[in-house]
Amino acid sequence: MAFFSDALARMKPSATMVVTQKARDLKATGRDIISLSVGEPDFDTPAHIKKAGIAAIERNETRYPPVSGIIPLREAIAKKFKRENNLDYKPSQTIVGTGGKQILFNAFLATLNAGDEVVIPAPFWVSYPEMVAICGGTPVIAPTTLKDNFKLKPEALEKAITPKTKWIILNSPSNPSGAAYTYDELKALTDVLVKHPHVWILPDDMYEHLVYGDFKFFTPAEIEPRLYERTLTMNGVSKAYAMTGWRIGYAAGPEKLVKAMDTLQGQQTSGACTIAQWASVEALNGPQDHLPKFKKSFEERRDLVVSMLNQTSYLECPVPEGAFYVYPSCAKAIGRKAPSGNTIKTDEDFVTELLEAEGVAVVHGSAFGLGPNFRLSYAASSKVLEDACGRIQRFCGALR
Numbered sequence: 001m002a003f004f005s006d007a008l009a010r011m012k013p014s015a016t017m018v019v020t021q022k023a024r025d026l027k028a029t030g031r032d033i034i035s036l037s038v039g040e041p042d043f044d045t046p047a048h049i050k051k052a053g054i055a056a057i058e059r060n061e062t063r064y065p066p067v068s069g070i071i072p073l074r075e076a077i078a079k080k081f082k083r084e085n086n087l088d089y090k091p092s093q094t095i096v097g098t099g100g101k102q103i104l105f106n107a108f109l110a111t112l113n114a115g116d117e118v119v120i121p122a123p124f125w126v127s128y129p130e131m132v133a134i135c136g137g138t139p140v141i142a143p144t145t146l147k148d149n150f151k152l153k154p155e156a157l158e159k160a161i162t163p164k165t166k167w168i169i170l171n172s173p174s175n176p177s178g179a180a181y182t183y184d185e186l187k188a189l190t191d192v193l194v195k196h197p198h199v200w201i202l203p204d205d206m207y208e209h210l211v212y213g214d215f216k217f218f219t220p221a222e223i224e225p226r227l228y229e230r231t232l233t234m235n236g237v238s239k240a241y242a243m244t245g246w247r248i249g250y251a252a253g254p255e256k257l258v259k260a261m262d263t264l265q266g267q268q269t270s271g272a273c274t275i276a277q278w279a280s281v282e283a284l285n286g287p288q289d290h291l292p293k294f295k296k297s298f299e300e301r302r303d304l305v306v307s308m309l310n311q312t313s314y315l316e317c318p319v320p321e322g323a324f325y326v327y328p329s330c331a332k333a334i335g336r337k338a339p340s341g342n343t344i345k346t347d348e349d350f351v352t353e354l355l356e357a358e359g360v361a362v363v364h365g366s367a368f369g370l371g372p373n374f375r376l377s378y379a380a381s382s383k384v385l386e387d388a389c390g391r392i393q394r395f396c397g398a399l400r
């Protein structure tokens with residue numbers, strides 16, 4: 001009898017974690033390594049939010065919370081959806097989880113049966129197909145192209161939908177490409193979805209606030225009210241408030257789905273950490289003036305990285321609208337010889353050789369379902385990014 005479960009066998013370890021660990025191991029041997037593989041802001045949690053967490057401890061807010069979240073946070077979430085997305089939700093239609101990750105997981109666990117399909121545009125966040133598979137569903141990958149800036153076209157969406165489709169995930173701005181849908185681009189997709197009433201929509205708006213220039217963010221239920229009854233809009237405090245370690249994510253949607261997710265959560269975590277929930281109340285209700293600073297800094301870094309990568313003849317890097325990733329194509333490097341003498345056959349070879357030759361860790365695109373590309377996270381100082389991109393230029397210059 002096998003000891004490990006079939007469910008575990010359906011899941012791959014996260015490629016981003018694997019690369020990050022490899023970079024850490026190399027660093028431990030004394031190598032000069034720059035790791036641009038992680039998906040978290042390099043800023044500290046703003047002071048007023050930290051203080052709210054400390055105050056919660058001192059008030060002894062340290063007992064089991066209600067499973068779906070403390071009422072003040074569910075109220076703050078409902079207010080956030082009204083204020084920022086013009087969406088009406090009662091607190092009872094919201095749920096707080098231990099990170100956006102738990103929200104997604106429970107939405108799938110609550111709804112997927114064997115054979116149910118989930119449409120996932122590629123390139124995708126590494127966890128989506130794994131979560132769908134472990135919950136017994138079938139991921140259906142809908143490809144995009146660099147030419148379309150990695151955005152799903154309505155025709156590709158139409159093609160991916162079958163009678164078995166239960167969900168589509170729409171992640172804008174995207175991890176790993178940074179691409180974000182404009183109003184018109186999103187409307188073209190919601191027009192398709194209106195015609196398929198059996199399909200539920202899961203917008204992952206985790207990077208909502210990290211958009212640059214004059215880009216304006218929209219979420220599907222806001223654009224198309226006819227989708228409201230079958231949309232679970234997911235968001236969280238991890239990225240916009242530099243709170244990745246606090247582990248708070250949330251969603252709003254139809255009450256019957258929220259209740260089902262509550263049932264699951266009641267047997268898993270019994271609700272998210274109370275202290276982190278109180279800090280998140282302050283994040284959502286309190287001043288937002290850290291955001292322009294975060295955005296300005298990320299935008300400058302994005303521009304630096306895109307410009308430096310495009311100076312090498314082997315890379316092609318579109319300008320992403322948001323998040324803190326770029327997703328350049330390394331197609332022109334395929335077939336070339338790296339300084340080690342090895343021929344680069346895949347994007348995985350490219351990132352392995354780059355790490356070996358220049359000590360820069362990035363993640364291969366095939367892990368995100370679309371290559372040959374790689375994801376570089378620019379959540380690092382401009383000095384580090386300049387050094388890293390200089391090394392990437394030198395690596396490309398040495399290809400034969």
Ligand SMILES: Cc1ncc(COP(=O)(O)O)c(C=O)c1O
Pocket residue numbers: 039098099100101102125171174175204206236237238244247248249
């Ligand atoms: C697209 C996307 N969705 C969801 C998450 C999960 O966020 P959390 O830290 O709240 O679990 C991440 C984290 O990397 C992400 O990139």
